[in-house]
Amino acid sequence: MRSWVYIPLLALLLIFTSCGTGGSPTGGPAETPSTGEPRYGGTLVRGHNYGDPANLDPIVKNEVAAQMVTMNLFDTLVHVDPAAKEIRAGLAESWEISPDGLTYTFHLREGAKFHNGREIHAQDIAYTFQRLVDPKSASPFANRLEGVVGYGAFRQGEAAGLAGVETPDDYTVVLRLEKPKPGLLYDLGNPATGIVPREEVERLGDDFGQQPVGSGPFQFVSWKKDDQIVLKAFPDYWGGRPYLDQVVFRIMKEEATRDAEFQAGNLDVMVIGEAQYKRYSQDPTCKPNMIEVPELFTRALHLNTTKPPLDNVKVRQAINYAVDKPLVIEKVLSNKAYVAVGPIPSSSPAFNPDLKGYGYDPEKARQLLKEAGLEDGFDLEVIAYNYWASSVEGLMGYLQEVGIRVKLVQMDSTTVFDRTASGDFQAAFNSYGGNLDPVMTMYRIFHSSNFGRAGNTTHYHNPQVDALLEEALYEMDEARRIQLVQEAEKIVVEEAPWFFFNYNKAVMMHQPWVHGLQPVPTDIDYQDLTKVWVDKK
Numbered sequence: 001m002r003s004w005v006y007i008p009l010l011a012l013l014l015i016f017t018s019c020g021t022g023g024s025p026t027g028g029p030a031e032t033p034s035t036g037e038p039r040y041g042g043t044l045v046r047g048h049n050y051g052d053p054a055n056l057d058p059i060v061k062n063e064v065a066a067q068m069v070t071m072n073l074f075d076t077l078v079h080v081d082p083a084a085k086e087i088r089a090g091l092a093e094s095w096e097i098s099p100d101g102l103t104y105t106f107h108l109r110e111g112a113k114f115h116n117g118r119e120i121h122a123q124d125i126a127y128t129f130q131r132l133v134d135p136k137s138a139s140p141f142a143n144r145l146e147g148v149v150g151y152g153a154f155r156q157g158e159a160a161g162l163a164g165v166e167t168p169d170d171y172t173v174v175l176r177l178e179k180p181k182p183g184l185l186y187d188l189g190n191p192a193t194g195i196v197p198r199e200e201v202e203r204l205g206d207d208f209g210q211q212p213v214g215s216g217p218f219q220f221v222s223w224k225k226d227d228q229i230v231l232k233a234f235p236d237y238w239g240g241r242p243y244l245d246q247v248v249f250r251i252m253k254e255e256a257t258r259d260a261e262f263q264a265g266n267l268d269v270m271v272i273g274e275a276q277y278k279r280y281s282q283d284p285t286c287k288p289n290m291i292e293v294p295e296l297f298t299r300a301l302h303l304n305t306t307k308p309p310l311d312n313v314k315v316r317q318a319i320n321y322a323v324d325k326p327l328v329i330e331k332v333l334s335n336k337a338y339v340a341v342g343p344i345p346s347s348s349p350a351f352n353p354d355l356k357g358y359g360y361d362p363e364k365a366r367q368l369l370k371e372a373g374l375e376d377g378f379d380l381e382v383i384a385y386n387y388w389a390s391s392v393e394g395l396m397g398y399l400q401e402v403g404i405r406v407k408l409v410q411m412d413s414t415t416v417f418d419r420t421a422s423g424d425f426q427a428a429f430n431s432y433g434g435n436l437d438p439v440m441t442m443y444r445i446f447h448s449s450n451f452g453r454a455g456n457t458t459h460y461h462n463p464q465v466d467a468l469l470e471e472a473l474y475e476m477d478e479a480r481r482i483q484l485v486q487e488a489e490k491i492v493v494e495e496a497p498w499f500f501f502n503y504n505k506a507v508m509m510h511q512p513w514v515h516g517l518q519p520v521p522t523d524i525d526y527q528d529l530t531k532v533w534v535d536k537k
Contacts, residue, residue, distance in 0.1 A: 057209030074194025101180030141192030377403020
């Protein structure tokens with residue numbers, strides 16, 4: 001049988017280049033990694049491969065390009081440790097949950113400050129939550145507070161505010177829920193709920209997202225578009241000053257450019273792609289400086305179920321049968337991924353090993369297209385961020401073989417996000433997940449209340465799936481929650497609003513003088529930089 005696997009030229013070129021990660025910043029001999037105590041000082045230069053974020057206001061964008069920066073600028077009531085899968089104290093040093101699960105009482109730290117020097121009070125948390133849910137904000141993260149008393153009325157313009165948020169004194173915040181919500185603390189640790197100072201939001205207006213003021217471990221210094229974002233350590237951070245003096249996010253879309261800068265010692269940290277992985281993973285001098293983790297992300301071709309012919313389930317199923325996924329992952333992705341059977345990744349506690357996905361069956365694909373009245377095939381436009389172009393190209397030949405003629409349109413990640421959020425696309429290659437709570441992930445991407453910007457970009461709608469996910473959202477028994485979400489996943493897989501491609505294996509390379517990076521399953525780019533330190537001596 002003819003092979004349709006496409007191998008990018010860049011991959012062939014990079015295989016034959018040297019590793020380069022063992023060199024010093026000045027190009028001297030390789031250093032021996034320090035095993036001493038963490039030390040203060042220095043700058044960490046990170047490769048930012050997603051393009052310029054559109055906005056650094058935490059409630060505006062739910063893209064990695066923004067969140068990997070905002071998570072360092074804004075602090076939250078609680079902290080989620082994704083590696084340990086634990087909820088820890090944040091701006092709230094303690095909290096209690098009522099026996100019926102309907103009332104959460106948070107006790108704030110006294111003396112925690114915003115970057116402008118003002119102490120944080122309970123009223124700041126109330127203002128932040130009101131702003132997040134306010135329909136005028138049009139935030140894709142508003143549903144982080146879904147279930148709080150008054151959420152629906154406020155979102156629908158029937159109330160002036162969020163009734164379930166109370167501040168009995170300066171250091172106490174009470175959240176009242178309509179139903180128990182087991183995933184609430186995970187939502188309150190999301191960067192979108194980062195606490196903001198009202199006076200700065202109102203002073204800066206639309207510029208707040210360009211000159212953000214938060215209360216996180218780092219504070220904003222500068223942003224040169226399409227070049228770099230600079231943060232500096234916040235000396236008054238309640239958790240103690242970070243080890244690093246400064247963090248620089250260098251905006252670098254091109255893989256070859258990042259690689260060259262890393263080898264020259266001008267980049268301290270970068271997330272690597274498939275071609276680099278094949279080279280670095282085979283070099284024993286590089287392995288000690290490589291961090292790998294199966295991320296809680298599923299990479300897929302998102303199919304707009306409102307756009308003909310993708311509104312026909314047989315067409316969507318045909319796309320899933322058409323591709324030899326294991327071979328594409330081996331040849332194009334250098335095995336830096338795992339074959340997907342559905343939307344819930346293998347690293348999730350809700351992964352179903354018994355779920356039957358789609359095998360490679362081009363004859364079945366042709367038959368389904370014939371039954372859909374598309375015996376001659378059809379044209380399919382796929383939009384994708386530049387980073388994922390090789391993945392789409394690896395699929396194109398297989399789809400062409402069954403009559404699906406793909407036109408790939410590459411663009412920056414912000415444009416892809418905006419196009420998919422507005423529904424202005426036919427198909428889009430994307431990566432979605434990153435939540436430790438599988439119920440919340442499935443709810444946001446497949447429940448019909450979340451069409452568009454809130455997460456369900458395919459506009460998939462099945463009343464049975466809606467009912468299962470609604471029940472799971474408020475179910476207190478964890479085993480029952482997983483059972484419900486797995487039942488919903490089976491239906492989603494059968495109706496195929498996605499081409500289920502792979503579960504990502506994320507890989508980060510760092511120089512030998514960088515310490516404290518973690519294998520973060522929610523996204524390896526979401527590093528807690530308070531733990532990172534450098535020793536270039």
